[in-house]
Amino acid sequence: MERWLSWVLRTGVLLAALLVSVGGLWYFMVDGQREILLDRALKGVDVHRGLSPTGLIHLGLLLLILTPVARVALALGLYLEERDWTFALITFWVLLVLLGSLLGYL
Amino acid sequence: MSVWEFSLGVFLGSTLAGFLGALTGLGGGVVLVPLLVLVFRVDLHHALGASLVSVIATSSGAAAAYVREGYTNLRLGMFLELATTLGALLGAGLLGVLPKRLVALVFGLVLLHSAYLSYQGRLEDQPIDPKDSDPLAKRLRLEGGLPSPEGERAYGVRRLLAGLGLMGLAGVLSGLLGIGSGAVKVLAMDRVMGLPYKVSTTTSNFMIGVTAAASAGIYLRQGYIDPRVSFPVMLGVLLGAFLGARILPRSSTSWLRTLFALVIAALGLQMVAQGVGK
Numbered sequence: 001m002e003r004w005l006s007w008v009l010r011t012g013v014l015l016a017a018l019l020v021s022v023g024g025l026w027y028f029m030v031d032g033q034r035e036i037l038l039d040r041a042l043k044g045v046d047v048h049r050g051l052s053p054t055g056l057i058h059l060g061l062l063l064l065i066l067t068p069v070a071r072v073a074l075a076l077g078l079y080l081e082e083r084d085w086t087f088a089l090i091t092f093w094v095l096l097v098l099l100g101s102l103l104g105y106l
Numbered sequence: 107m108s109v110w111e112f113s114l115g116v117f118l119g120s121t122l123a124g125f126l127g128a129l130t131g132l133g134g135g136v137v138l139v140p141l142l143v144l145v146f147r148v149d150l151h152h153a154l155g156a157s158l159v160s161v162i163a164t165s166s167g168a169a170a171a172y173v174r175e176g177y178t179n180l181r182l183g184m185f186l187e188l189a190t191t192l193g194a195l196l197g198a199g200l201l202g203v204l205p206k207r208l209v210a211l212v213f214g215l216v217l218l219h220s221a222y223l224s225y226q227g228r229l230e231d232q233p234i235d236p237k238d239s240d241p242l243a244k245r246l247r248l249e250g251g252l253p254s255p256e257g258e259r260a261y262g263v264r265r266l267l268a269g270l271g272l273m274g275l276a277g278v279l280s281g282l283l284g285i286g287s288g289a290v291k292v293l294a295m296d297r298v299m300g301l302p303y304k305v306s307t308t309t310s311n312f313m314i315g316v317t318a319a320a321s322a323g324i325y326l327r328q329g330y331i332d333p334r335v336s337f338p339v340m341l342g343v344l345l346g347a348f349l350g351a352r353i354l355p356r357s358s359t360s361w362l363r364t365l366f367a368l369v370i371a372a373l374g375l376q377m378v379a380q381g382v383g384k
Contacts, residue, residue, distance in 0.1 A: 010167070065322040068319040101319075
């Protein structure tokens with residue numbers, strides 16, 4: 001189990017960091033010299049979707065957030081395979097809470 | 107300030123925060139948020155969102171390495187996540203309701219408390235005999251073994267439910283303040299549940315990512331995770347934590363811990379002042 005969990009965590013973080021870096025560089029090329037306006041509050045949640053520099057960064061951040069979720073899902077699968085029903089139930093519940101929180105957004 | 111200057115400044119600050127956080131074991135989040143709010147004038151909610159994202163990155167990255175070393179107690183971690191995730195939902199929900207000043211105040215107080223803990227240092231390990239474990243811990247087979255040169259040394263878990271309750275509190279603080287709240291998690295495992303220190307820190311780290319992910323959904327929905335702030339923070343903290351972990355094994359950190367505790371205390375006072383000020 002240790003090996004698999006470790007692999008999922010490492011891969012998720014590396015992929016997310018890669019996406020965020022590419023998006024960040026793109027953002028620099030487009031908006032680098034412009035004045036940053038941070039006081040403009042982000043209204044709504046659709047501002048940074050789609051194929052744009054900030055959209056790409058956002059996608060990377062989503063992938064990062066999904067990494068621990070994938071770790072829990074994997075643990076659930078492994079516990080089911082081991083027929084460890086108690087821990088399958090525990091991880092299933094944690095997964096439900098995580099997905100419930102995220103699905104409200106996605 | 108142009109986008110370049112802002113991003114570069116935040117990146118460098120985050121690298122330093124991640125570096126110190128990894129060296130001292132306190133995590134980057136605690137200095138990051140005051141840095142963003144007080145120096146870069148980022149909105150408190152967006153600072154918390156960026157911090158939350160960086161917490162997921164560093165804890166997942168570090169957990170990937172720790173899990174292989176065999177100190178992490180996976181079963182215990184997954185069991186305690188029952189409480190941390192629910193707490194995190196509650197904390198993130200509260201964040202949208204509570205006035206920002208109050209959140210800043212709580213953040214300041216938590217900073218002061220972790221500065222105190224860090225200054226105080228830690229007690230010596232006295233692993234619990236597995237025979238004296240909590241009955242529920244025995245039923246769930248939560249005891250583990252500590253890798254040591256002479257083979258595995260078995261350890262037990264006591265006061266499981268008290269620990270679970272404290273984990274709920276750690277979750278609330280994590281969701282409300284965008285931090286990993288590793289200090290509270292370690293406290294619960296080390297002092298309350300009687301686990302060996304190394305098991306407490308690695309297992310706490312293992313749980314932090316999942317705890318933070320539980321509040322992330324709410325942060326996203328509220329628009330607290332701003333990509334423009336989050337990207338230099340995430341990359342900076344990740345780099346800093348990586349460098350810190352490289353240097354950690356061959357450095358004496360006692361003076362650094364003291365210095366960091368002082369910095370945290372100063373930042374904590376600033377945040378408290380923001381909270382109670384006009």
